[in-house]
Amino acid sequence: MPQGKRPTLQDIANKVGVTKMTVSRYMRSPESVAASTRKKIAAAIETLGYIKNRVPAILSKSSSKTIGVLVPSLSNQVFADLVQGVEAVTGEEGFDTLIAHTGYSEAIEEEKVALMLSYQVDGLILTETRHSPRTLQMLNQAGIPVVETMELPSSPIDMAVGLNHEAAAFHMVSAIIASGKQHVVYLAARMDSRTLLRKTGYEKAMKQAGLQPAVVATLAHSSFTQGGELLKEALTQHPKTNAVFCTNDDIAVGVMLRCKHLGLRVPEDMAVAGYNGLNIGEAMTPALTSVLTPREEMGRVSATNILQSLRGERPATPVAELPWSINDGRSV
Amino acid sequence: MPQGKRPTLQDIANKVGVTKMTVSRYMRSPESVAASTRKKIAAAIETLGYIKNRVPAILSKSSSKTIGVLVPSLSNQVFADLVQGVEAVTGEEGFDTLIAHTGYSEAIEEEKVALMLSYQVDGLILTETRHSPRTLQMLNQAGIPVVETMELPSSPIDMAVGLNHEAAAFHMVSAIIASGKQHVVYLAARMDSRTLLRKTGYEKAMKQAGLQPAVVATLAHSSFTQGGELLKEALTQHPKTNAVFCTNDDIAVGVMLRCKHLGLRVPEDMAVAGYNGLNIGEAMTPALTSVLTPREEMGRVSATNILQSLRGERPATPVAELPWSINDGRSV
DNA sequence: TTGTAAGCGTTATCAA
DNA sequence: TTGATAACGCTTACAA
Numbered sequence: 001m002p003q004g005k006r007p008t009l010q011d012i013a014n015k016v017g018v019t020k021m022t023v024s025r026y027m028r029s030p031e032s033v034a035a036s037t038r039k040k041i042a043a044a045i046e047t048l049g050y051i052k053n054r055v056p057a058i059l060s061k062s063s064s065k066t067i068g069v070l071v072p073s074l075s076n077q078v079f080a081d082l083v084q085g086v087e088a089v090t091g092e093e094g095f096d097t098l099i100a101h102t103g104y105s106e107a108i109e110e111e112k113v114a115l116m117l118s119y120q121v122d123g124l125i126l127t128e129t130r131h132s133p134r135t136l137q138m139l140n141q142a143g144i145p146v147v148e149t150m151e152l153p154s155s156p157i158d159m160a161v162g163l164n165h166e167a168a169a170f171h172m173v174s175a176i177i178a179s180g181k182q183h184v185v186y187l188a189a190r191m192d193s194r195t196l197l198r199k200t201g202y203e204k205a206m207k208q209a210g211l212q213p214a215v216v217a218t219l220a221h222s223s224f225t226q227g228g229e230l231l232k233e234a235l236t237q238h239p240k241t242n243a244v245f246c247t248n249d250d251i252a253v254g255v256m257l258r259c260k261h262l263g264l265r266v267p268e269d270m271a272v273a274g275y276n277g278l279n280i281g282e283a284m285t286p287a288l289t290s291v292l293t294p295r296e297e298m299g300r301v302s303a304t305n306i307l308q309s310l311r312g313e314r315p316a317t318p319v320a321e322l323p324w325s326i327n328d329g330r331s332v
Numbered sequence: 333m334p335q336g337k338r339p340t341l342q343d344i345a346n347k348v349g350v351t352k353m354t355v356s357r358y359m360r361s362p363e364s365v366a367a368s369t370r371k372k373i374a375a376a377i378e379t380l381g382y383i384k385n386r387v388p389a390i391l392s393k394s395s396s397k398t399i400g401v402l403v404p405s406l407s408n409q410v411f412a413d414l415v416q417g418v419e420a421v422t423g424e425e426g427f428d429t430l431i432a433h434t435g436y437s438e439a440i441e442e443e444k445v446a447l448m449l450s451y452q453v454d455g456l457i458l459t460e461t462r463h464s465p466r467t468l469q470m471l472n473q474a475g476i477p478v479v480e481t482m483e484l485p486s487s488p489i490d491m492a493v494g495l496n497h498e499a500a501a502f503h504m505v506s507a508i509i510a511s512g513k514q515h516v517v518y519l520a521a522r523m524d525s526r527t528l529l530r531k532t533g534y535e536k537a538m539k540q541a542g543l544q545p546a547v548v549a550t551l552a553h554s555s556f557t558q559g560g561e562l563l564k565e566a567l568t569q570h571p572k573t574n575a576v577f578c579t580n581d582d583i584a585v586g587v588m589l590r591c592k593h594l595g596l597r598v599p600e601d602m603a604v605a606g607y608n609g610l611n612i613g614e615a616m617t618p619a620l621t622s623v624l625t626p627r628e629e630m631g632r633v634s635a636t637n638i639l640q641s642l643r644g645e646r647p648a649t650p651v652a653e654l655p656w657s658i659n660d661g662r663s664v
Numbered sequence: 665t666t667g668t669a670a671g672c673g674t675t676a677t678c679a680a
Numbered sequence: 681t682t683g684a685t686a687a688c689g690c691t692t693a694c695a696a
């Protein structure tokens with residue numbers, strides 16, 4: 001319902017009979033204006049319903065006290081945890097957070113980076129390591145601190161906070177093999193860079209054990225039903241399959257549900273391992289064995305690095321590798 | 333890595349030997365400048381790596397061509413679908429979308445509304461119907477179109493797009509009763525307003541059938557493990573329970589998993605109904621019976637209403653009630 | 665304690 | 681086809 005335009009500092013000043021400068025002072029430190037003026041300004045703000053407009057300040061200082069976060073998806077607990085970590089740190093320092101999502105697309109990432117920069121964010125947290133040339137150019141031009149997180153890029157734009165997905169996958173697959181399974185298949189979806197890093201770890205573990213790697217993948221988004229489909233495909237292509245390492249917990253849970261449907265016991269007939277350690281895995285019987293990733297911590301460290309950079313300090317670990325672990329599930 | 337400041341239109345103008353006005357024109361409609369100038373400007377933009385700064389335009393026109401969307405959570409497919417619907421419409425019309433999350437908190441909603449307004453969004457889409465007094469005052473003052481979505485508030489701020497959760501719950505519960513179950517318990521979490529609407533529908537259905545309503549609730553967030561806990565609690569408080577209507581699919585799936593663990597057959601020993609029709613329900617055996625909600629469509633209609641308002645048109649349905657349905661699951 | 669003036673980067677308007 | 685000027689709302693620096 002567009003109606004009258006929003007009140008400005010000038011409107012308040014007119015009403016009170018001072019200049020907007022006095023009102024501006026009141027907004028930032030009420031003690032700095034006379035007690036009597038203070039009361040009148042407070043009253044005027046109340047009646048007019050003044051809302052601070054931060055655009056002029058951004059324009060003149062070209063700083064917005066805002067950090068942008070780009071996530072691939074809005075429906076993944078993994079990124080929600082990351083954002084929570086970021087906001088825990090930024091909130092304390094009086095910074096706001098702007099969120100946008102890329103749908104795992106480089107082109108959309110480029111759009112969103114432009115959007116964020118056009119809003120003059122002071123720093124940017126990205127969750128992908130592959131970027132379009134124009135994205136890289138914009139980030140370089142913008143000259144703001146940038147953190148790439150969730151994984152460690154081979155050549156970071158600026159700073160990075162991640163974990164060694166390849167090593168985590170290697171260890172998980174080695175554990176599966178150590179449990180006595182020989183026919184381990186990697187189930188992958190979407191084929192984003194983290195999925196590929198896990199694939200590499202899987203393949204190394206298989207080769208080290210003298211086993212033949214077998215990957216069953218889809219370009220589709222991962223989902224629970226997709227997990228069931230991938231298991232079906234794996235059993236068709238590799239009938240001896242008796243273990244699967246899944247690129248994430250959604251796939252893994254889909255596999256477990258399908259196993260029950262097919263009468264396959266987990267882990268006896270089919271060992272199942274996931275990745276991320278989401279809540280759904282804990283609700284399964286047996287509990288899903290999964291790689292635990294420090295999402296919130298990654299968010300926290302990313303934000304800390306950004307804020308340190310903005311203060312002109314040199315972050316202790318501009319490239320930080322955080323630890324992962326494997327939970328005590330029973331599905332392997 | 334803060335370095336040189338970003339190039340402005342003036343920098344490009346200096347390099348080319350025209351005024352910034354000409355460059356500004358080029359940015360918006362390249363045909364409006366002479367072909368020779370055009371080429372020189374294009375080259376300068378390329379070398380300097382100019383990034384558009386939209387802050388000044390927002391300042392002078394106090395319009396940002398941006399729509400804000402406030403969702404409760406970043407890890408819920410329901411809201412991801414909503415946003416997708418919104419962006420499908422706004423994207424077509426050249427509007428950008430800013431997303432923030434409230435964690436189901438009125439106080440955080442207030443903060444985020446202020447953030448969005450301070451960035452001069454042209455319209456706002458909210459997913460809650462309860463708002464703090466200050467939020468209401470700010471929205472009223474801002475004078476921008478506002479849509480409340482996901483449910484229908486009794487007195488909308490401006491426009492609304494939702495569905496009748498009470499009726500949907502009523503029908504689902506009636507169907508459970510019709511299937512022969514008498515001891516139907518409602519499992520609730522987080523107790524947000526939609527959870528309460530479903531509770532009302534549940535209670536009406538029970539009373540109409542001459543049955544005693546029984547609610548087992550937690551204030552905690554819903555999760556799969558929480559579903560298991562709630563079932564346990566229901567069976568303790570109401571040992572005869574042979575059906576549960578769950579406030580969402582996460583709870584429902586948690587219940588089904590726990591049922592398997594306990595050796596309860598679904599639906600024979602325990603009928604289970606969910607809400608939202610998420611993918612995980614389809615992966616269950618039997619498939620989860622659930623209420624299908626038109627999330628993406630709600631997003632689309634919400635955005636359409638906002639854009640129509642901005643054009644000064646009167647939306648055909650400022651308050652739109654969208655249809656729901658029940659899937660053909662087998663868990664009831 | 666309060667006021668004045670200038671400036672942030674863009675665009676609308678009017679002029680050349 | 682291009683330019684000059686003013687304006688958007690706030691803050692910084694300086695003045696009273």
